[in-house]
Amino acid sequence: MMRRRAVADAEGAKDESAWAYPTLTLKWAERYYASERDLAAAVLDDIDALAAGGARASRAARSRRTAGSTAAAAHRRRTSVSPWRADGPAR
Template identity: 45%
Template sequence: MEKPESGGKSAMSATGWALLGLLSYEAEVSGYDIRKWIHWSMRYYYVSPAFSQIYTELKKLEKLGLLTSRVEDTGPRTRRLYLITPEGLEAVTRWARDTPVEPPSLKHPAILRVTLGHLSDPAALKEMLQEHIAYVDQMQRDAAKDARWAGADPSWAYAKIALHWADRCYTSERELTLKLIKDLDETEANFPKIGQDAKIPWPDPKYWYEIEKKVEAEDIE
């Protein structure tokens, strides 16, 4: 194992900490095992990184001395197994307990399309949102199913809580999207009508600043 690099842990990505957290169970597992676990437990509320990203992060963690790896030869094929080190367990425990939580970063492609709705039309937006609802419904069903199966082993108790949260989150997302579809009808009625060859209406920047001042004044009151 290489000598740990000083100061490297402060620059670790959230994905790196997630991988190290999965290894905190102190079982020797393969990259494939880690990928399956993440896809099962974290994809509903964080990310499901590709194998390439997982192996890149694992190499970084090993270089920092936070885990070790070895190659197991099982005959027809080999696999690399990863095991957390005492320093790695100490580091991820400290991160989980003491490090301030970053604000969540929401990237919602469907809402971005709605924001740019002046380039589309309500019918197309509604169709897109219906497709989004279908995706949300599938995620909600999967989260609920995985939460039920997480109850099979007491060691999954905290993962079960997170999966129940994901179930409720996607249920709320469905309700919000249905409300958004209704809002599109009102928006269609109020949006400035333009001719086929006319430019898209655009608020005067000066007007933006006037509104901004009114909002700031309201906050002071």
């Protein structure tokens, strides 16, 4: 819910040049809430693995979590803007 609101607010603010900083903040909020959602899903996977009681379930949950976090990290690297880079987002 909060992520969707941040996305909607950022969309509405992006056309207004005076709103550059608030737009940046809203984009950060969108990423933050997406990350929070992904972390919660990983914890739920871990709980399911513990409930299953098998090492095989644990390994599967770990590999799903690792694959998701690796993809999320790659996405952050491609879309984030570093204040130390003059050329903007990594491509």
